[in-house]
Amino acid sequence: MSSVIETIETLLVDLPTIRPHKLSMTTMARQTLVIVRMRHSDGIEGLGEGTTIGGLSYGPESPESIKRNIDTYLAPLLIGQPSGNLNVLRARLERHARGNSIAKSALETALLDAQGKRLGLSVAELLGGARHDHLPVLWTLASGDTRKDIDEAFQRLEDRRHCDFKLKIGANPVDHDVRHVAAIKAALGDRASVRVDVNQAWDEATAVRGIAALQDAGIDLIEQAIPAREHAGLVRLSQRFLVPMLADEAVQDARDGLTLAASGFSGAYALKIAKSGGLQGVLELAHVAQAAGIGLYGGTLLEGTIGTAASLHAWATLGEMAWGTEMFGPLLLKDDIVVESLNYHDFGVDLPKGPGLGITLDEDKLAHYARNH
Template sequence: MSAPITIQSFETLIVDLPTIRPHKLAMHTMHGQTLVILRIRCSDGIVGIGEATTIGGLAYAGESPESIKINIDTWFAPLLIGQDATNLNAAMQRVDRGIRGNTFARSGVETALLDAQGKRLGLPVAEVLGGRVRDGVEVAWTLASGDTGRDIDEAEQMLDRRRHRHFKLKIGAGDVARDIAHVAAIKKALGERASVRVDINQAWSEAVAISASRRLAEAGVELIEQPLSRFDRAGMARLNAHSPIPLMADEAIESVPDSFALAQLGVAPIFALKIAKTGGPRAVLRTAAIAEAAGIGLYGGTMLEGSVGTLASAHAFATLDKLEWHTELFGPLLLTEDILVEAPLYRDFQLMIPTTPGLGLELDEQRLARFARR
């Protein structure tokens, strides 16, 4: 009888990468992106790669790059070293019993274990998760310069290059009338060639959102993402009943149980799926199953991960029966540098999903060393 294959060691790196431009959200403006890259080494020589990434330090969520690294090194690693590397259910159940919350760190760990298992079996992660039903996922682009003319020019370039035909605008931090005029001008310029969505990042009150939703509908906007505080479930449900365009829940989904409660209350007809928010690629599929059972549409969200986290998300989203609202897996395109030997492939408005074992990627060790925080 052969010896069991066990988890031997963890290595976590904080990696700071530059972005092509500032990225403006309601709660924070990003001038770069910080990733936590994880490597899990197993006794059969296989190394699984994962990523845990958040936005703006602690501006978005309760985990920061620094806390993710410390908690993986201090708590996750001791729990899992010596455990069976081939049994993901047992490994993640052990994490569930020993660690509360920390879904971003948990996602990085689950991703690395899936990558290792795929390499071990000679299968892409999508196939480990049950099998892909699509070879690529369509990707929206966020126009976040805040300048109307510049955003229109950027959208036109994306359409010409066949890179994106769905555009999301980050509004909510400024004057409401000015924000809506900005969105309306962009939609008018793009016409029927592209869809336009808005993300409020929880910045509006219910009263503001009631009026604004009507004006955005008149402008041709197709959805409003998280207009109210993630804690205001009753307000979201009331707004959802009256809004002429659909709402999408994003920050309100902090866990798989959250998604069940939101579905019960009818807060939104669309859910944004994020592996970091639910605890990994397998975990995000549980939220997707809840949404599908409740007749809620699905959108593949991002925490602006780099290439590792983006491809992990894509493998999970490739297995979904329906992905009506597509994805926003553009994180790597926001970065001026990649840490992979071959960057993810974007073509014909889609991110193509690798067909090689595991996540289908190889780290560029020189670039990783160059950008890793000392």
Template sequence: MTPLIESLETLLVDLPTIRPHKLSVATMACQTMVIVRLRTSEGIEGLGEGTTIGGLSYGPESPESIKRNIDTYLAPLLVGQPADNLNALRARLDRHVRGNAIAKSALETALLDAQGKRLGLSVAELLGGARQDHLPVLWVLASGDTQQDIDEAFQMLDTQHHRDFKLKIGSRSVDEDVRHVAAIKEVLGERAGVRVDVNQAWSESAAVRGIAALQEAGIELIEQPIPAREYAGLVRLANRFQVPMLADEAVQDVRDGLDLINGGFSGAFALKIAKAGGPRTALELAQLAKTAGVGLYGGTLLEGTIGTTAALHAWATLPELAWGTEMFAPLLLTDDIVTEPLNYRDFGVELPRGPGLGISIDEDKLRHYART
């Protein structure tokens, strides 16, 4: 008998961060996640997560809108439908609901988790099979304080948690940002790789000046230095400098990727299941990039363990991630809502084993942190 989707529940969950996390668009002291609990007529539960950065600071979806739109518009399209045909369910959502990529990603994750549990397969196996079960993970230095970032980096190196670091810049002047980054790179030297994420904060002319100085300082990758929709400018920057450009907000899905590639972009793409609308559509972008010779990077919207694990299952199926991953976000939170946290070791993270995502909810923690 075909299993049906019986119910969909969403919860807002607020988890404090271990320190203020400073980006050009927001400073975060708490992360809000939308947790999806999908139940089928067989009694199987699928877990999903929709998370963004800083409310509406990062994009058009907020935690509150994600929850409201799932409850009001997306869930009614799924409840009562067969739970085992993900292609038909996704087509149904796309036919009736425009955009809402993060909400759709949370639902696709829950559907994959339920399907994996039903079949006794991991999400990675549903996506074609894992090529690796340990993925490299960098750490983001985003306190905004140079000495604090240096101390944090050495702590991560000494404990063998991370050996590549990304610095969040763009909230200060170009000169201040360059001094901050260069000082950290000089102290770390060859012991660690250092990258920067400008989060669209610079104009193209400011980016030319800033990137030239960062390249001279030995920075290995520049993420989204200018606004997302300035495709031609990003291509010009990629062709002007030896240090590669990483497109993030500029490449949401396959169409964006195709436009950049056709425009002559030669850098790398940051994959994110949330901005693509789900693990499977993120992998479609990865295949396009691979065909065009564009490097890949496994990115995050600072999801908790559920969303991070969904992304890890997707990234594990890829043959290569030239720039590794940044799936560190659960470590940025003071607590968790799962029974077994992810295992971070040897400068990376282990892919959870077991059917579906391979994780389960800690009901007490969920009740404690869920917003009422």
């Protein structure tokens, strides 16, 4: 008899960060992962992860809502269903539950991991096959201190860990932020690509002023300078400046990607499995972007190893990603809950090998960091 989904367990896992990570909307001292363990009647377990940033400060799903909505609404839609037909299961979730893209991404990841283990294929192979086995990874400088950020960047360059850096700005007045970014770029010179992420903090007039100065300072990419829903403003910024715009919070899925491209946007899209409800959804967005001549960027919501590995399997199936990836989430955490960490070297990371995601949980570490209330 073919396998069915038997149980879906969700765990909140709190891991400390290696240093405070300062974004425009919050400063993180820890990250909370929602880990999904999906057990099937053939004895296979699929792993998934749904992770956001700073409770409810980044978006409408919190770790607690992800867990609760999976437990209460989404898991019952899957339990008892045949394990293997991902398209049918994904359509079932879409039909009966709106939104909750991070929760859905965690579940789709667990389904793909299990199906890969069942068939002896990696997730990238399930998606048609990997075109790359090593992907570039940038690092985010967000200690909140210019000197510390410069030292951190030089250390990463010396270790051959990262040669592209993203700076989180928007929490301070624009002139202060511009001075901070320009000082880091001046220190690094041509040794590194420096980009900024404003995380929606500016209004359009402030953005025009800030971007003009950042362009003069030699910054390569401006991420989400204005609020997510201001598509017309983002189009205007992309047409006004030579430095390209990266749309992040503005593009969740293929529909957003199509609307923004059709409105005249040029630049790049940050792809995130969490925004698009999983790997299949994010690849749909990637394909819209490719058709529209918009550059690709492999984005993160600062997931741990499971979510990062899932994203890497998706990015590996794509052709060139014009802006590389930021799949450094596990490196921001002091510890991990998997047996073998991802292998970061030579300014990038290896695609994990083996069936499914290629990741094994460390049960002791998981028990240690899992929240028990």
